[in-house]
Amino acid sequence: MEPVLSIRDLRISIPTDEGSAQILDHVSVKLEKGRIVGVVGESGCGKSTLIRAILGILPNQTQIESGVILFNGRDLLQLPKGVLNKEIRGRAIGFIPQDPYLALNPVFRVGTQLLEILRAHGMPGEAPPKKFDRRTEARYRAHLVGLLKAVQVPDPETTLERYPHQFSGGQRQRVLIAAALACRPEVILADEPTTALDVTTQLQILKLLKDLVGEFDVSMLFITHDFGVVAQLCDEVSVMYAGQTVESGPTRAILDDTRHPYTQALIGCHPDRAVDIAGIPGQVPSPLAPPPGCRFHPRCDHAMAKCISERPALQALGANRQRVACTLYDGAVD
Amino acid sequence: MLILKKFLRDIPAVLGFVIIALVIIIALASPLLVPDRSVAFDSNILARLQPPSAEHWFGTDNLGRDILARVILGTRGALMIALSVVGLAILIGVPLGLVAGYKGGLLGDLIMRLTDVFLAVPQLILAVALAQLLSRGITSAMLALALTYWPFFARTVYGETRRVRTALFVEALQGLGAGDWRIMLAHVLPNVASPVIVRATIGMGFTILTAAVLGFLGVGATPPDPDWGLAIAESREYLPEHWWFAAFPGLAILITVLGFNLFGDGLRDLVDPKLRRSR
Numbered sequence: 258m259e260p261v262l263s264i265r266d267l268r269i270s271i272p273t274d275e276g277s278a279q280i281l282d283h284v285s286v287k288l289e290k291g292r293i294v295g296v297v298g299e300s301g302c303g304k305s306t307l308i309r310a311i312l313g314i315l316p317n318q319t320q321i322e323s324g325v326i327l328f329n330g331r332d333l334l335q336l337p338k339g340v341l342n343k344e345i346r347g348r349a350i351g352f353i354p355q356d357p358y359l360a361l362n363p364v365f366r367v368g369t370q371l372l373e374i375l376r377a378h379g380m381p382g383e384a385p386p387k388k389f390d391r392r393t394e395a396r397y398r399a400h401l402v403g404l405l406k407a408v409q410v411p412d413p414e415t416t417l418e419r420y421p422h423q424f425s426g427g428q429r430q431r432v433l434i435a436a437a438l439a440c441r442p443e444v445i446l447a448d449e450p451t452t453a454l455d456v457t458t459q460l461q462i463l464k465l466l467k468d469l470v471g472e473f474d475v476s477m478l479f480i481t482h483d484f485g486v487v488a489q490l491c492d493e494v495s496v497m498y499a500g501q502t503v504e505s506g507p508t509r510a511i512l513d514d515t516r517h518p519y520t521q522a523l524i525g526c527h528p529d530r531a532v533d534i535a536g537i538p539g540q541v542p543s544p545l546a547p548p549p550g551c552r553f554h555p556r557c558d559h560a561m562a563k564c565i566s567e568r569p570a571l572q573a574l575g576a577n578r579q580r581v582a583c584t585l586y587d588g589a590v591d
Numbered sequence: 592m593l594i595l596k597k598f599l600r601d602i603p604a605v606l607g608f609v610i611i612a613l614v615i616i617i618a619l620a621s622p623l624l625v626p627d628r629s630v631a632f633d634s635n636i637l638a639r640l641q642p643p644s645a646e647h648w649f650g651t652d653n654l655g656r657d658i659l660a661r662v663i664l665g666t667r668g669a670l671m672i673a674l675s676v677v678g679l680a681i682l683i684g685v686p687l688g689l690v691a692g693y694k695g696g697l698l699g700d701l702i703m704r705l706t707d708v709f710l711a712v713p714q715l716i717l718a719v720a721l722a723q724l725l726s727r728g729i730t731s732a733m734l735a736l737a738l739t740y741w742p743f744f745a746r747t748v749y750g751e752t753r754r755v756r757t758a759l760f761v762e763a764l765q766g767l768g769a770g771d772w773r774i775m776l777a778h779v780l781p782n783v784a785s786p787v788i789v790r791a792t793i794g795m796g797f798t799i800l801t802a803a804v805l806g807f808l809g810v811g812a813t814p815p816d817p818d819w820g821l822a823i824a825e826s827r828e829y830l831p832e833h834w835w836f837a838a839f840p841g842l843a844i845l846i847t848v849l850g851f852n853l854f855g856d857g858l859r860d861l862v863d864p865k866l867r868r869s870r
Contacts, residue, residue, distance in 0.1 A: 314765040317696065346768030354766065359759035364781045373777075374767055436767070446766075 261476050262288040262444050267324030278544040280306045282500045293477045295491035301541055303500040304480045308446045313341050348378045351437030353447040357429035361421035367432055368417030371401050374439045381441035404435040427458035438473055445477045463490050484527050496520045499542050499552040506579030516581040519553045559585055604857020610850025618666040631660035640833045650835035661817040662843045672733055672802045673795040679737035684744025692752025693775050709742040722810040732811040736798055747790050751783035785862040792858055796851030803844050819844050
């Protein structure tokens with residue numbers, strides 16, 4: 258099946274005073290229709306940059322060195338800003354930001370902010386409104402109430418009249434999910450949407466997201482640092498380390514048959530899975546001076562000479578569509 | 592309303608508000624308060640420099656004109672200057688600060704360095720120089736004051752915009768497909784409005800004072816306008832024996848400026864709890 262969203266060989270760097278920082282290096286992610294793909298990695302591995310690259314909201318000085326981001330066959334990197342604003346951002350691709358406490362404008366009512374999205378993009382399947390009269394507004398409000406019901410916000414009508422500070426974090430995250438769904442996008446990008454929430458709320462939101470993907474017929478790219486969340490939510494997973502994709506494939510396959518030493522170490526760090534938590538020795542390398550070859554080699558137990566001299570490419574492994582970028586599996590056929 | 596209750600507990604601020612309200616009422620009602628404008632404009636040499644009396648509550652000036660009437664008529668001018676100067680300064684300063692803070696980069700640096708240049712020259716001297724360059728009169732005084740007051744708004748808005756610009760909701764808006772101008776005007780501006788309102792209120796008092804200074808120095812209002820600053824300038828030769836000539840226009844300036852400052856301080860305390868006076 259042709260993927261809805263396909264990122265191939267994306268390389269992004271940001272010039273700094275101390276030289277060029279290689280934020281993303283040969284990142285490849287595929288998202289098929291109706292699927293949830295998790296992107297996992299430690300803080301600073303470039304997960305959030307990936308989402309910003311898809312939406313085209315990277316800082317100005319960022320340089321895209323190579324790669325394509327294909328969305329339904331169109332390369333988003335080549336589209337002008339006006340087209341992105343009108344057709345892609347918020348309309349075809351929804352975005353759920355990380356921290357629900359900060360992602361709403363504190364000075365406006367929730368309803369005003371949600372209405373603004375519809376005023377700019379129009380109702381699902383419609384053009385933006387030519388004139389915004391009372392009847393249009395009433396129709397939009399009805400749509401929003403339906404959305405808020407779908408994301409299980411109690412009392413949707415009064416919710417629209419309230420200000421962001423009058424909600425709990427979980428409620429605000431639900432509002433933001435409704436915002437992302439407002440124009441019925443094909444793809445939703447979720448940037449660690451549960452990280453700022455407590456464990457019980459986190460679980461509810463994950464369940465909600467999983468249900469919504471089926472109900473609204475969307476595909477979702479889900480960024481997280483938590484393999485536990487991936488195991489619960491994602492159909493497929495793509496593991497990133499220091500700006501490189503190191504392993505990808507169906508979640509079950511990767512959890513049962515972990516190949517890359519980094520993925521193994523990452524799963525070993527999860528409190529639920531590890532008997533005594535091992536941790537990974539060393540630190541994430543600075544993007545200013547990434548190690549040559551495989552970026553994980555300084556922290557890897559299996560490192561060999563070839564790991565330093567050559568960057569391993571993603572290669573297919575086994576029948577499960579599992580792919581891994583590691584010298585250990587060079588020429589391995591199972 | 593919690594905010595109203597809080598404000599009412601702040602006695603100086605309420606006093607400021609009452610003063611401003613009174614000044615505005617006097618300005619609006621001046622045709623009723625001074626039905627016969629000739630007492631304020633026609634010279635009457637026989638009645639010159641009379642001390643306050645039942646007939647002339649504030650006394651008369653060197654041309655025998657009623658000072659009370661001239662102070663009342665001057666209110667409208669003072670408020671007009673304050674409003675138009677602050678309004679014009681906001682119109683120039685706020686967009687510049689907004690663009691500089693939001694866009695940043697070379698453009699932002701350029702705007703802010705220009706602002707610094709304006710701030711580096713003492714405002715009064717710059718205003719006197721500008722007013723001197725233009726033709727003498729109230730309009731050029733207003734223009735000069737506005738051209739020297741906008742950097743304060745630009746600075747305030749710049750700082751606040753920089754703070755709001757990095758807020759996650761701005762990124763969320765970008766992700767939703769909102770353009771730069773929409774984000775700046777519809778979302779950042781309301782977030783930076785309160786310090787601008789506070790600045791504007793305090794600026795009103797300050798502008799009235801500076802306009803009076805310009806009038807005093809002879810680059811502002813022209814005779815026979817009933818301008819407060821001009822009146823003080825004209826009264827200089829008659830001090831100290833004819834004290835009322837200077838005292839009443841002076842008091843008018845003092846009370847009006849005090850009113851705006853007290854109210855402005857009160858507003859700031861409401862808006863920014865970090866700066867709240869200890870009590």
